[in-house]
Amino acid sequence: MTGGAFDLGPALLFCPADRPDRYAKAAERADAVILDLEDAVAPRDKPTARGALIDAALDVPSLDPSRVIVRVNALGTPDFDADMATLSQTDYRLIMLPKAESPKKVLRIDTRFEVIALCETARGIVAAEKLAAASNVVGLMWGAEDLVASLGGTSSRKPNGRYREVARAARSRVLLAAGAAGVAAIDAVHVDIADDRGLRAEAEDAAASGFSASACIHPGQVATIRAAYRPADDTLAWARGVLNAAQGERGVFRYEGRMIDEPVLRHARSVLARSGG
Structure with missing residues (x-):
């Protein structure tokens, strides 16, 4: 974390929480694993995913809790309450909160947990500075596609693959908010898995601009991100x-x-x- 204790490394790999067979591989290949209870898991499979999290926490050897982030469901939903009840039975204490918008609500989260606030709506971006200042928030991440959808748009990128201006503005605002509060800034995923050139350019820009890490959705993206964040000799x-x-x-x-x-x-x-x- 900028000025703090966020030192997981630059490549954070998402893994569906209902695929426990992938947990260990994801953790081995990346600097930290984001076990996803939200978008990556169909509603009917969320109870199974929660059970898998508990089973993984009980396994010996288990995943290193210090290198695990769990993306829970949005605040105010029954799934969020069920997610937190599940995590209370594990040693996983770092959560990623999707569609974060209200600092007051974030502060009401169980004090045993630290929060990475995912700013992916117009309200979330506008509230980035206040979210970053919340005492239980250790990082901010931004999301491009959900943001543009919240505005009524259809795509965060231009035909040439570059972000539209509204996405670039949101990215910058989240980075500035995180830097001002002294918390980590995590760059959004590059969803085009085959576009290694575009991923490399974005990760190099993220590292040079001051992001602490970049999230990714495929193990093949890890090496590119690590190389981008590693300073040249x-x-x-x-x-x-x-x-x-x-x-x-x-x-x-x-x-x-x-x-x-x-x-x-x-x-x-x-x-x-x-x-x-």
């Missing part, structure tokens, strides 16, 4: 060099022909953080 060498040089300096100084001040040093620290040190 020359960038890493520069970051280490400038931070070492800064130890003997006070205020602004020159390094390799460039004037270095505190914002530049913060960039260098971010590079080291993304490299793992």
Whole structure:
């Protein structure tokens, strides 16, 4: 987490909660797994999915709870209440809340749980700053397709595959809200699994812009996301060099022909953080 404890890694892989046969593989391939009780599970299969979560938590060895996010159903629905009752029987304590819109309602969630607020409606985007400031929120994620649907639109992307301006504005607002509150910002999934080039470009932009991680929907996307967030060798060498040089300096100084001040040093620290040190 930016300024906090969100350090799961850059590639967060969704896995349908009604497919327990995929849990371990998803966890092995990604930095963290998002077990999805919401959109990935048909209504008739949600009770089975909850049972699978409990069974997985009881298995030895089980999934590492610190690397598990559970996307629950929306607040105010019977499914949300059933999801939370289920999770209370496990050690999973990080939830992703879809269609988050009301900070007051988010704050009423059981205090044992931390929340990644998924801003994917017009109301959710407009409330991003207040959601990020809620004491139990550790991250924000945004969703493109649900957002455009909430506006009455039909697609978040142009024919060339690039996001429409409204989606880009929402993405930026969520990133800024997360950064202002010091919580993690998670970029939306790239739904075109075959478009590795587009995924790479979006993940590289996410890393350079300050996102903490990118969500993905297929194991084949993990390596691309990890590579995009990993600093290049020359960038890493520069970051280490400038931070070492800064130890003997006070205020602004020159390094390799460039004037270095505190914002530049913060960039260098971010590079080291993304490299793992």
